[in-house]
Amino acid sequence: MDGTFPDSPILQRVKDLLGEDGFARTFAPLEEASGLPNAAYWSDEWLALEKEHCFRRSWVFAGAAAELPEPGDMKPIEIGGAPLIILCDHDRQIRALHNVCRHRGAKLVTEPCQKRTLTCPYHAWVYGLNGKLRSRPHFNGPNITDTFKDGGGDKLDLIEARCEVWNGCVFVNVSGDAEPLLDWLAPLMERTPGYDFNAIRWAGKLEFEVNANWKLVYENYMEGYHVFAVHPKLLDFAPMNVRWSGEWDRHVFYNDYVFPALGEGRGDSLPHYPGLSQADAKRGLWFLCFPHFAAEVFPDQFTVLVSYPIAPDKTREELHVFLIGDAATSDDHATARTALMQMWDDLNREDLGMLELLQQGRLSPAYDGGRLSPHWEGPTHDFGRRVVERILT
């Protein structure tokens, strides 16, 4: 990525927002480069571009299928600014529907809930869980209810978004034209041939809200440079000398380490992947499938960290933990599960404070994107460039 893009109105807009200098520094060779300019962390217009190009055009993690175990279970979610509903249909298929009534456009679902049909709160149009319109009271006059046996067709049924489930992880692609999900996940799969992901089961999730830009979550997630200063327990488990910068393979960032001994919440007391090799039993791997699906693979778990932008300086994070087989739910493993969730909660909270400092620092006119460590921060820097590239291509 050298910062050369075909001339276009959007390129000009990007340069206006980031500044010619900031744009050029972002794409300079790493030794001279800076991170993205402050505007990329504070501008509403910039965030709108990211939502459209990074989030709507990609696969986005929308939750765990296990959050919607019964027909009629549903939850609202916003992806790239688009309100959607993820639900479990009568045939237990997980679907994504645009969360907007075809009549006057009321949002249909505002809270996780369980319902047999979707009834609009405004004029009570009723839709099935498959999105098809079923009835329309009083539409053609008082006390006349139109009913629809096979839905109302293209103009009246709720609009479905592309949705696929991979081992209990629900992914949605709003634009509908992203590559096949398994192609998108392929760089992760190719690095993990010894792991039987069919064995993972959802054990629960943690939620966080942070007053920082969504990109900072991942810029922080990728680099192990801050571990010695911010994460004392993690440093004990995996010291600096087992760490490296990681690297990008196509659109997927990859990093790993071999840890000296199993540690609390990482391989010490919960069952491992079936058939895992001895070498993999002492490895931690972490991935970021651009833009926001971050997954950490330890011998006993598959843990997902995703962030959803709310505003330039506000982000919702979810951390979903998947364990091996019945470790996810059985009473025998309840204590170890609680300890594991606590470990993730503590670790993530250590980062949240730093993210807010990074966000605040980007209010300073004296900050120009900073100087980056060529040893640790090449891939981190590349993340910002990928955001720009995605907007422009």
Ligand code: FES
């Ligand atoms: S807006 Fe939904 S029924 Fe009128």
Ligand SMILES: [Fe+2]
């Ligand atoms: Fe961290």
